[in-house]
Amino acid sequence: MTRALFGFLLSLMIVSTGPVAHAQTESETPEWRIVIHGGAGVITRDKLTDEQEAAYNAALEVSLKAGSDVLREGGSAVDAVQAAVLTMEDDALFNSGHGAVMTAAHEHELDASIMDGKNRDAGSVAGVKHVKNPILAARAVMDQSEHVMFAGQGADDFAESVGLETVENSYFTTERRKKALERVLDTQSREDADRHGTVGAVALDKDGNIAAATTTGGMTAKAPGRIGDSPLIGAATYAQNDVCAVSATGHGEYFIRVGVAKTICTRVELAGDSIAGAAENALGQVAELGGDGGVIVMGGDGQYAYVFNTAGMYRGMSDSTGAMETAIFEAED
Ligand code: GLY
Numbered sequence: 001m002t003r004a005l006f007g008f009l010l011s012l013m014i015v016s017t018g019p020v021a022h023a024q025t026e027s028e029t030p031e032w033r034i035v036i037h038g039g040a041g042v043i044t045r046d047k048l049t050d051e052q053e054a055a056y057n058a059a060l061e062v063s064l065k066a067g068s069d070v071l072r073e074g075g076s077a078v079d080a081v082q083a084a085v086l087t088m089e090d091d092a093l094f095n096s097g098h099g100a101v102m103t104a105a106h107e108h109e110l111d112a113s114i115m116d117g118k119n120r121d122a123g124s125v126a127g128v129k130h131v132k133n134p135i136l137a138a139r140a141v142m143d144q145s146e147h148v149m150f151a152g153q154g155a156d157d158f159a160e161s162v163g164l165e166t167v168e169n170s171y172f173t174t175e176r177r178k179k180a181l182e183r184v185l186d187t188q189s190r191e192d193a194d195r196h197g198t199v200g201a202v203a204l205d206k207d208g209n210i211a212a213a214t215t216t217g218g219m220t221a222k223a224p225g226r227i228g229d230s231p232l233i234g235a236a237t238y239a240q241n242d243v244c245a246v247s248a249t250g251h252g253e254y255f256i257r258v259g260v261a262k263t264i265c266t267r268v269e270l271a272g273d274s275i276a277g278a279a280e281n282a283l284g285q286v287a288e289l290g291g292d293g294g295v296i297v298m299g300g301d302g303q304y305a306y307v308f309n310t311a312g313m314y315r316g317m318s319d320s321t322g323a324m325e326t327a328i329f330e331a332e333d
Contacts, residue, residue, distance in 0.1 A: 031320035034067035034203040035304045036060060036084050038094050040249045040294035041196035043312030043328055053328060056093060060316040060326040063087045067203060068318045077211035077245075078116040078139075081201040085112075085135045085213045088199035092174050094314075095197025097133055100172045100217025102181040105224045108172040110217055111231035112138040117210040117239035117300075124231040126151040130166040131159035135215050138231070140164060149231065172217070184221040194220035196310075198230055200247025202239070202298040210245040210298055212237045212261070218252070228252025234262035242300035243269045244278070249313070250286065250293010258285045264297060275299045279307035 038060060048056070067084035071077070085096070092099030100108045112134035113124035123142025126149065131137045137159040141150055150158050160166050184190050198216035205211075214237045216230040229235035229252035236252070238261035239245035246261035260282045267278035275297040286293065287309050294308025296315065306315045306327075316326035 029301050029303075030204070032071035032204055032206050033298070033302045033304065033317065033319035034064060034071060034080055034084055034201060035296045035298055035306070035317045036063050036067070036088075036199070036201045036315065037247065037249055037294065037296045037306070038063075038088055038199050038314030039197035040292075040308045040310040040313035042192040042310060043314070045329060048328070056314055056328060057326045059088065059091050059093050060314060061324065062091070063201070064316050064318040064324060064326070067201060071203060071205055072320070074206050076116075076207070077203040077205040077209045078114065080203040080205065081211045081213035082114060082135055082139055084201035084203070085199055085215050086133055089133050089135060089215055092176075094199045095217045096199045096215040098172055099174045099177065101194065101197070101220040101222075102173065102177050103218075103224050103226075104185065104221045106181065107169050107224070108217055109222070109224065109226075110134045110172070110215065111228055112213070112215040113231045113233055113237040114138045114142060114213040115211060115233055115237050115239040115245075116142070117212075117241040117243075117245055120240055122148050122233045122237075124149045124233060124237075125155040125159070126227045126231040127225065128152075128155045128159065129169045130156045132165040132167045132171065135213055136164050138213070148233065151227070177220070180220050190220060195251055196249065196293070198236070198249035200236070200249060200296065202245040202247055202296050202304070204298055204302040208241065208300075210239050210241055210300060212239040212245040212247045214247045214249075216249075229255035229260070232256060234259050236261055238262050238265050240265055240269070244275050244300065245298045246279075246295055248293060248295045250310075251291040254286045254289050254291025255293060257289060258282055260286065260295065264295065268299070275303060276305035276307055279305055283307055283309050
């Protein structure tokens with residue numbers, strides 16, 4: 001059986017067996033590859049206008065191009081995931097930097113993490129309010145400190161001390177998120193979109209290294225100080241060469257309790273699961289606890305999967321073969 005046929009049969013099997021997985025796998029080994037997500041949720045055609053759909057696809061392409069430019073030039077996987085996440089942090093469509101959701105205290109508290117599969121170095125920040133690009137702060141924690149994680153004011157102070165741009169908290173605010181906060185505070189209930197929109201990337205570089213990165217604003221009207229899964233290595237982000245790289249999006253409380261990203265990589269490494277099968281297992285555990293969301297996963301060989309138990313996930317892939325795809329709804333795979 002050819003590898004391509006095996007991959008095709010595998011994807012059919014995954015779609016038909018699980019209550020949670022909508023997976024796509026591809027078995028060619030590219031020289032380099034990047035896969036991204038911009039959040040998962042009840043994203044159905046009736047919820048987006050044609051213009052909004054086009055805007056999301058365009059924004060995903062900008063992110064893929066930023067990561068691909070790094071990888072094409074021989075840059076590292078960790079630089080590529082950082083570059084891809086950076087463009088989404090700057091785009092108000094996504095719940096990460098500018099355009100992030102607001103806390104119940106009418107502020108923004110952002111979380112981010114990054115991991116280099118080559119040496120399993122990692123960095124993260126939680127609850128930052130002033131560093132313009134949280135993923136750069138996470139990277140600086142990894143590269144320029146002896147620690148893995150900084151939180152709150154100390155994280156913002158650290159980011160400023162290494163020369164990163166800081167902004168007023170209001171820089172992150174948009175009318176859309178203000179209205180969402182007012183609605184949640186008025187109704188005391190969150191819609192699906194209020195809990196989703198995290199961004200992330202996984203990549204394979206020409207040297208065979210893989211990496212992962214994730215950034216979020218969390219959930220609308222979250223309690224000040226609440227931290228989700230996105231800054232937690234092993235929950236939303238994990239990367240280990242020759243095993244897998246994962247970035248997750250979803251209801252953080254459940255992803256933390258399952259340890260989604262590390263669970264996936266451990267199943268791949270020790271149980272011999274496919275990357276899609278391992279992701280399906282982890283998301284099945286999330287669903288059992290009552291949560292939802294999705295992951296992008298890259299194997300050590302560049303094979304990739306999108307797996308989500310929601311109606312849609314903003315996602316995309318580009319690689320050294322010239323392939324570039326973006327998708328939003330469940331049925332596009
Ligand atoms: N997954 C993002 C959060 O729950 O904060």
